[in-house]
Amino acid sequence: MPNRAAQKSRIALVKCAAYKSAEVAAALEKAFALLGGIGVFITPGSKVLVKPNLLMAVPASSGIVTHPEVVRAVIRQLKKINCRVLLGDGPSAMNLGKERVERVYEATGMRLLAEQEGVELVRFEKHRMRKGVPLSALLDECDALVNVPKFKTHTLMFLSGAVKNLYGLVSGPYKTELHRRYFRPEQFAEVLADIYGSVKPALTVIDGIVAMEGDGPGTGGRLRSQGVLLAGRDCVALDSALAFMAGVKPEGVLSNRAAARKGLGNCDLSAIEVLGEPLEAVCDSAFRPPSTSITTAIPGFLLAPLQRLMRFFKPKIDRLLCVRCGECVKICPVKAVRFIDGYPRVDEGKCISCFCCHETCPARAIKITRSWLARLIRL
Ligand code: SF4
Ligand code: SF4
Known part of the structure; x- marks a missing residue:
């Protein structure tokens, strides 16, 4: 080529x-x-x-x-x-x-x-x-x-x-x-x-x-x-x-x-x-x-190994905005979202931070938040 x-x-x-x-x-x-x-x-x-x-x-x-x-x-x-x-x-x-x-x-x-x-x-x-x-x-x-x-x-x-x-x-x-x-x-x-x-x-x-x-x-x-x-x-x-x-x-x-x-x-x-x-x-x-683009401040040679060690960002569901459509449950590739007490909840242990749920939520109800480790290193 x-x-x-x-x-x-x-x-x-x-x-x-x-x-x-x-x-x-x-x-x-x-x-x-x-x-x-x-x-x-x-x-x-x-x-x-x-x-x-x-x-x-x-x-x-x-x-x-x-x-x-x-x-x-x-x-x-x-x-x-x-x-x-x-x-x-x-x-x-x-x-x-x-x-x-x-x-x-x-x-x-x-x-x-x-x-x-x-x-x-x-x-x-x-x-x-x-x-x-x-x-x-x-x-x-x-x-x-x-x-x-x-x-x-x-x-x-x-x-x-x-x-x-x-x-x-x-x-x-x-x-x-x-x-x-x-x-x-x-x-x-x-x-x-x-x-x-x-x-x-x-x-x-x-x-x-x-x-x-x-x-x-x-x-x-x-x-x-x-x-x-x-x-x-x-x-x-x-x-x-x-x-x-x-x-x-x-x-x-x-x-x-x-x-x-x-x-x-x-x-x-x-x-x-x-x-x-x-x-x-x-x-x-x-x-x-x-x-999430603030990670561009981290040099490329450091970013990949750091991302292997930790997740910098994670999804958070805002119940006030959620219309309970279930799209996030259907799209999640690792089945990390399920309904509990009538609302979707993310299992942080399973979540891989792919943000497919954030991308497909029709109600702007899924926010991107920083993990405690990201906050610790002041990302
Ligand atoms: S996709 Fe958004 S609106 Fe639909 S259930 Fe999930 S969080 Fe709620
Ligand atoms: S970020 Fe990805 S893995 Fe995590 S809950 Fe959303 S769709 Fe599932």
Whole structure:
């Protein structure tokens, strides 16, 4: 495999203030023009899988999922070059059956969008093993993958952008298994990097018009208007640009660090050519990274051994906010959550701090707290 990091990566960064159809379309047109046209990435007439981030069954206004207007603009660009488009994602709810996925498509506006644009809405039902991970078989049926993530923070990786979005291609039940097996952040980052290396999207377009700060990527985060769209091929370079905007060191994003080490992309900003707006012009010094990102202050060689010894953060359920839906019980990979006296409770002895429960809680009822050891070393 050629070392992608050996060459300078080119990405486009354009401003877009609102989710108005014409405005998003014009911004994306500009981004592709800067990069030499969509034909640089996608062969005209090909069959393309478009994969947005559809984490859960919430409307686009929640800021948790990729906005349909961004997906629409991508689809229209692909249709202009006569591509056949398939649209879909494998949300966390995939574990819970087809009906749940249909609810996600309905709530996020993807069903309506697919009907309006005349494209096929697909479920990731069949999978094929790639590098030991079962990934959607649609990747084999399509000529190209177009990745359309949302700019969000992530408590485990610090950022959910281009690389993290590809985790949705993993077979539903196996997602839980991977979380159980590779629960340490640096281990999980390796898994994400391997998935990226295995699927290689032909093109990525990031919805950063309204981003998420704080303890994302679910209801725990807060919305922040960033007013940007990014496009390019190198997912690591794109995520590095997001990290810079969010005030986190690009190599501090664990999936970036792992992917760059494997030669899959550039996380060195001096090796990334940003076309359009200069990165400094959209850097947001007030952007709140996730509370867990304070571990980036610990040197890398110390962090991994320390994390083997202790958990720095743990989930805490706020009964006042809990709506007793049971999602946290269903998603927990080690069955550490169960209902006691009518409310979910976390068994700290079993919990592996994967934060799947925090990510899927629909009621913002699961907080991230510091363990006593983390407080002791003043994290
Ligand atoms: S997912 Fe959230 S709201 Fe639902 S039971 Fe668990 S803590 Fe309560
Ligand atoms: S309780 Fe939450 S953080 Fe702990 S293992 Fe279960 S899902 Fe992961």
